Amino acid sequence: MRAGTAEMGPRKPSRRIGEAVIKWLLFSCALVSILTTVGIVVSLSVQAWGFFVEVSPFEFLTGTRWSPILKPRSYGALPLVAGTLLVTGVAALVAMPIGLATATFLSEYAPDRVRRVLKPILEILAGIPTVVYGYFALTFVTPLIQDVLFPDMLVFNALSAGIVMGLMIVPMVSTLSEDAMLAVPRSLREAAYALGATRVEVSLRIVIPAALSGIVAAFIIGLSRAIGETMLVTIAAGATPKLTFNALESIQTMTAYIVQVALGEAPRGSAEFNAIFAVGSLLFVMTLCMNLLGHWVVRRWRLRY
């Protein structure tokens, strides 16, 4: 058939080459994402290698004292990990119940008019830069907690950073959970209603269990976001690496340590400079595992209807 259209013949080869070139150009755009991942892994591990020739990975992962500048130097990352988990834990206590309740409300209760007001509010909350949340935690939440609950609490503390971080990830948790709930078929709800169930019973006993995999994934992905959050904890949670589970104390997270060194005068190539790449690698691995786990939970435990 192609051979039949003689007058189109001469234009065809160049056009076909052009098409192929464009296809390859577009393919290389898509390949940039793979290269980014490769770039992250390579740059983190090459730089972290410079750190691990001086400090054993065993000391890094199990040491309980982080003191990269003050002598005697010590590079045990557990205090940074504990600080990160402490803030994340507080954030989880705030974001999980509120996010789940918001999602249930949006998906099962809210009439369309209310949804149209609430969704943009959540979108705005999700779009506010984290520096702003840091300012809010430091200048509003911390003084409030000091006035009302714990007068002895330090200015920089894990509690207010965690609470504000919880507020910050509520939109993410609620949007992902709501998506899971909206995917539960109407027929399940209608069957329950037909048996005389109330709206609360349908929400709590039908919809939430049916959407559980999506909800758990929303929690995991939200927490992974909290672990990687930087500016909020740098501003509000302090810069004293400490192995503690007391949220009233000043701590330092992994991300805040990276910022501290980036701001400081540590010479390139020194162990204390390369340490940020070791910490960054740990952070990358932790968040990657949580994200993969989140996606896996959705795939593995999703109920199909």
Place this chain on the structure above:
Amino acid sequence: MVQGHAIFRRRKELRKALGSAVYVVFLAAVLVSVVGLLVLLVDIVTGGIPWLSLKLILNYPSRHPEQAGLWPALIGTLWLMGLTAAFSVPVGVGAAVYLEEYAPKNRLTALIEINISNLAGVPSVVYGLLGAALFVQWLALDRSVLAGALTMSLLILPIVILASRESIRAVPRTYREAAFALGATDWQVVKGVVLPAALPGILTGVILGMSRAIGEAAPMLVISGLLFVTFIPTNPMDKFTVLPLQIFNWVSRPQEDFQGLAAAGIVLLLVVLLSMNAVAVFIRNRYQVRSDE
């Protein structure tokens, strides 16, 4: 029989009461977000209003709060946004077009897709480390706007790709089939039919990606490091600072006046962000094609 009826009625009352109680709990949870946002905005506006002035916009940073401004940060943000858009829009849209219109269903494509969704979950500070090693050191771009923009492009690429793909997917099949029936090639269909129809959605995604980039401080902090920039960048190799970094600089000073400056800077930043989001929402509602049309 009558007795059973009474029990049933009592339980029904109980279940109803429980229902209202739980409803109140749900409502309270929702209110936490709403009230939280309101309090945050009020806190920032009341803290920032006294410091909002032309001086804040046009002056250079200073040790004296009443003289301090964020002019270099503003110009730095404009530079960063311009370069970031120049890199991330063509690459992001190109990748989306490839994945939606060209990609064969094979392992490589699946890998690219999984990879993009994972990249969206990588903490921003890790992108900063990537930029600090790859662009700043190995490619010797130093702590330049260019290095910052390349890093930022990689950071927002997943957002641009995901939004563009969604929008391209929403273009009805019939549009493409009509063009193919007229003898159009793959690229002619993409250029003449798919991209024009998907443009509003792509634009929305680009704006959302850019508004993420404007507010990101952590990766820029790792890259630009020094915070006291007293000049404006004039070419892509110049050092730079951006709005959120200037705000961070002010927040982290102990004097109360600088907190006021920080709040004023935040007001500016939020005004820019909210207007960008408003434009995105407007475009989305006004122009988006729906596949059922």
